[in-house]
Amino acid sequence: MSIALVFPGQGSQAVGMGKALAESFPVARTVFDRVDAALGEPLSRLMFAGPEAELTRTANAQPALMATSLAVVAVLQAEASFAVTDAAFVAGHSLGEYSALAAAGAFEIETAAQLLRLRGEAMQRAVPAGEGAMAALLGVEEEQARAIAAEAAEGEVCDIANDNGGGQVVVSGHAAAVERAIALAKARGVKRAVLLQVSAPFHCGLMAPAAVAMRDALAAADIKAPVVPVVANRLAAPVTTPDAIRQALVDQVCGTVRWRESMRFMADAGVTEFVEVGSGKVLAGLVKRIAPEAQARSIGTPDDIAAFRNR
Incomplete structure (x- = not known):
């Protein structure tokens, strides 16, 4: 059986995430301690106990999700004898690509934490509150969603942010343009079109200032070749060299x-x-x-670790 490890993106955060891992496995606690030290603050305390509104802030949610993912990776190796090199590929959704890269040894946990804190802050600053929006179109394929977004733009930004598969496509851009996209989608028989509760319009042209910030930060970051192929969001194909990783992560922002x-x-x-x-x-x-021909499982708790070990 060939396995790929995939790492979640923003929206998967929840108060209490990682807490049971930290209490059960010293290697997990070490990961959280390293992230806390890299950021100069007790992010793990916020992850374990909230408040939820603070954890949901982009600048906190991004490194927090990475920390939980890397804690699971550490426990899988220590308790289930499963190393990242046992996987055929790794990949991550949006910020999860940083988790995947850190798991694959492209950069240290500390570097990932600092880059994600910067990424979250830069994305939040890029667009004033209320000027941007995102919407999920359900029951639509990427080509139709792209046509809807292009028509809805009317000189503003309305881009395809996520092609998540299974008929789920997310559009992002100026708030008015996204509202027009919702109306167009409904008029054209799209099953459902709903605004998303997000703090900024991610993965669209409005994120250009954040892309500049990440370009500069990634140019200075110590990045190594990953030990397993990392399938990049923007390419839907592996990146294997430090320069290719940098470019893929910059391109990913918009x-x-x-x-x-x-x-x-x-x-x-x-x-x-x-x-x-x-x-x-x-x-x-x-x-x-x-x-649908593949199997899928999620690992985020001690019970999940045990089930994987005993599979």
Whole structure:
């Protein structure tokens, strides 16, 4: 059986995430301690106890989700004798790509934490509150969603942020343009079109200032070749060199997360089991729509670790 590890993105955070891992496994506690030290604050305390509103802030949610994912990776190796190098590929949804890269040794946990804190802050600053929005179109494929977004733009920004597969496409941009996209989608018989509760319009042209900030930060970051292929969001194909990783991460800020194509790439390359590593079960659910021939499981708790060890 060929396994791919996939790492969740923003929206999968929840108060209490990682707490049971930290209490049960010293290697997990070490990961959280390293992230706390890198950020100069007790992020793990916020993760374990909230408040939820503070954890949900982009600048906190991004490194917090990475920390939980990397804690699971550490426990899998220590308790289940499963190393990242046992996977055929790794990939992550949006910020999860940083988790995947850190798991694959492209950069240290501390570097990932600092880059994600900067990324979250830069994304939040890029667009004044209320000027941007995101919406999920359900029951639509990428080509139709792209046509809807293009018509809705009317000189503003309305881009495809995520092609999540299974008929789920997310648009992002100016608030008025996104509202027009919702109306157009409904008029054209799209099953459902709803605004998302997000703090900024991610993965669209309005994020250009954040892309500049990440370009500068990534240029200065110590990045190594990953020990397993990392399937990049923007390419739906592996990146294997430090320069390619930097470019993919910069392009990702404004570009579409091509998750459907990334998952199909791995499945077509022989992956038969996708293991979602970290908080939540969103990605495992998407596997069932994109690659129904493959198995999927989520690992985020001590019980999940035990089940994986005994599989």
